[in-house]
Amino acid sequence: MTEFITQLPKAELHLHLEGSLEPELMLKLAQRNKLFLPYDDIAAIKAAYEFGNLQDFLDIYYQGANVLQTEQDFFDLTWAYLLRCKEQGVVHTEPCFDPQTHTDRGIPFPVVVNGISAALKQGQTQLGISSYLILSFLRHLPEEAAFKTLEMALPYRDQFIAVGLDSSEMGHPPEKFERVFAKARAEGFKAVAHAGEEGPAAYVWSALDLLSVDRIDHGVRAFEDAKLIQRLIDEQVPLTVCPLSNTRLKVFADMADHTILKMLDQGVMVTVNSDDPAYFGGYVAENYQAIYESLAMTPAQLQQLAINSIKASFLPQDVKNSIILQVESVGI
Ligand code: ADE
Ligand code: ZN
Secondary structure, eight states, rough: HHHHHHHHHHHHHBGGGGOOOOHHHHHHHHHTTTOOOOOOHHHHHHOOOOOHHHHHHHHHHHHHHOOOHHHHHHHHHHHHHHHHHHHHHHHEEEOOOOOHHHHHTTTTHHHHHHHHHHHHIIIIIIIOOEEEEOOOEESSOOOOHHHHHHHGGGGGGOOOEEEEEEEEOTTTTTGGGGGHHHHHHHHHHEEEESSSSSOHHHHHHHHHHHHSSSEEEOOOGGGGGGGHHHHHHHHOEEEEHHHHHHHHHSSSGGGGGOHHHHHHHOOOOOOOOOOOOOOOOHHHHHHHHHHHHHHHHHHHHHHHHHHHHTSSSSSOOOHHHHHHHHHTSSOO
C-alpha cells in the first residue's frame, strides 16, 4: 500500500513549516548559530516529544523554532520539507508559517519570508512541486499584533496567497480576529483557520460565518454537531485533517477512533495532511498509511482523499482537472 499511496499525486494543505524542523536540522542550526539547546542529542530531543495536549506541544514547538535565525535557515527548513514532498508524491503544497514566532524574537520579516520563498521557487524549478504560502496569525496574541503583522507583510503580498489562524485554540475564538480577517480578505487574500481541533464545533461555525474562511484546518470536532456536518457537506467546505497530529495531541485516544472515514463516507470534503510532521511521527504518506491501517480503508477511498486534496487546494481549475485525471489513472 505504501507504494500506491506514494504514487497518488497529492496536495498537502495543512503543514506548518516550523513543524517540519527535524531534530537533526535543529541540532545543526543550533551549532551553526552558536545557540544553546536544552538537549544533548537527537534521542533527547525525540524523548521530549510526548504531548498530553496541544499546549504541551506548542511549548516545545516554539522553543524549537528559536534555532531559525537567518534567511539560509528558513531556506534549509523549507527545502528539507520539499525533498520529503518529492519522495512521497506530493505535487502541490500550501504550507503555512508563523511570522510572529520569529519577528517577536527580533528576526526581521523579510529574512523569514524571503528564505521560505526562495526554497519554494526552487521546489518548482528543480522538483516540479508547485506551492502557495499561507501566513498564519498566532491566536494567543492580541488582535492588534495580528494587524501589525498583516501591515508588515503587505509589501511582500506576492509571496503568500492566504492568511491563517493557529496556536492555542481554547479561549481564543475566531471572533477575536474578525476585523483583521476582513482586512486581509479586502486586500485580496484567501483565508483559512484552525478550528474544531481542541476547540468546540462553535469555533467552526464562527470561522465560517465571521472569518469567511475558504477551508477549516482540522475541524474534526464538527463531528459532534450534526447540523454543522450537514452544512459542511452542503457547501463542500474542505477540512484539512491531520490524523497523526490528532492522536499525538490526544484529540482522539486511538487512530481506530478517528472520524475521518465516517466524514468521508458522509460526503464531507476531508483531506489528509501532516500538520507538524517532525513532531508527530510522519509526513503526508505516513498519515494516509496510518488511517488505511487503523480504519480499514479501501484503496478507492485513499484515491478519493487524494482527489479531495487537489479539489480543496487554491490551484486554478484547469490545473486541478489535469492533476485529478492523473490521480484517477493510478491503478488500484
Ligand atoms: N501550530 C502548529 N501546529 C498547530 C496545531 N496543530 N494547532 C494549532 N496551532 C499549531
Ligand atoms: Zn495545524
